Amino acid sequence: MDAQLPSVPRNGSEWAQAFRQADKVEEFAITTLTGDNLRIHPGLYVSITPDGSRRYDASLHDAEQYAQVVATAVHAKYGKEEFHENIAADVLTKDLVPTIGPKELIRLTHETYQFADRISRKVPIVAFSPCQLSLPVIDDKTYYVRTTLAVKWASQPYTLTIASYMNHDVCSDQCKLDNEFDVNKEPIMRFCERCEIWFHTQCLSVSPATSPTLLDIKATRPDQPADDADADRLFASGEINFSGHDFEAWTTLLYLPIQRGHVDYPWLLSFELLLLAVRAHDRAWGCPSDVQEFVTKHLSMAPSLTHLTDKYCTIVLASKPSVFYWCPQCGGDI
Structure with a gap:
């Protein structure tokens, strides 16, 4: 719709009134980063009757439409390919762009478009x-964003900065x-739990x-078995509630x-959140029953x-410790 409203409608009745007074719009435009207009056509809709109640008649083409409510919020994010030489507005942004991963997106802080409900x-x-x-555990199709970075419009037209x-x-x-x-330069990092710092393995x-x-x-942690054989013996006697197999997997x-x-x-x-939970549980209670x-x-x-979940449970349970490194801060093994 196209209308000038004195205030934002607060309920269904006010939305219905606003739509009745507005001019119907078949499509509308969103200005893109390059200044082009993207034409948007509304898809399915939810109708609102004059009393403010919703009417689910999107498939009834002969029904009188009081309002078409647009409901989907689209948060814009930018990938590495968006930050070409002309669009990166400052030195910090130019330096950060090479660190963006192939599946990484940078969130946009200042705009949200609401233009479709399909x-x-x-x-x-x-x-x-x-x-x-x-x-969290992700696969090769999952995109990610760093919470420490965000895109902002720069002072020059159609240029961006990455702000930390x-x-x-x-x-x-x-x-x-x-x-x-x-x-891109170091795909693997190690975490020191004592220093609470991530390190590049190189x-x-x-x-x-x-x-x-x-x-x-x-x-206060209960005593733990010496090995899986000891765990089986204690489990058979009822002294502990986990088997040698569980104890071996836990170790x-x-x-x-x-x-x-x-x-x-x-x-x-990464299984970092799982392993953090494993270490915290072991410090307090030792091996769980399952x-x-x-x-x-x-x-x-x-x-x-x-x-x-089952697939990645199998992957992590089949993992074996490999090379360890010295932490440059505390000297511990990570």
Whole structure:
């Protein structure tokens, strides 16, 4: 519709009144970044009667239409290809553009378009912080955004800047990659739980350790078996509620490094939230009674991938510790 309203309608009745007084619009335009007009045609609709009630008659073409309510909010995001030389307005943006991953998007902070109520294709997107434990399990089709970065319009027409809203530095003082999260130059990172810092693996020195340095366990934690055979003996006698198989699987998870990126999967695959939960549970209570159930509950799948939970449970349970590194801050093994 096309109308000048004295105020934003507050309920269905006011919306119906506004639509009755407005001129019907068959299409409308959205100005794109390059100044072109994108013509938008409304799709399906929801009708509102004069008393403000909704009438689900979108398929009844002969029904009198009081209002067509547009309901889908579209939040604009930009991919790496959008930031060409002419559009990057400042040095910071030019420096950050090479760090944008092939599946990464930068969120737009200042505009939301509401122009359609039909979604032809849903694009899975997750948000995470590059400097904190926050990335859910994603696949190679999932796009992501860094919560520390956002696009803003620059002072020049049709130019953009990438603004950083908080400290997003990673790695150490001796970082070889300018303390930036950059999947193009280093796809794998390690996290030190004691220092709470992510490090690029190429900036680390290899450690001979076969397990990571863990935080101290709580004094109230129950005693744990010496190995899986001891666990089977204690389980058979009723002294513990988990088997040797569960204890072996739990120990494997406990000794996995917290890592972002995976050598066998060429995307930003990480089980960081699961492994954080494993370590916290082990410090307080030790091995759970059902490790498979614990993994399923704490795997932290991206919302679009919950149907693949079993697949990624199998992947993480089959993982084996590999190379460990010294943390340049505290000297622990990560």
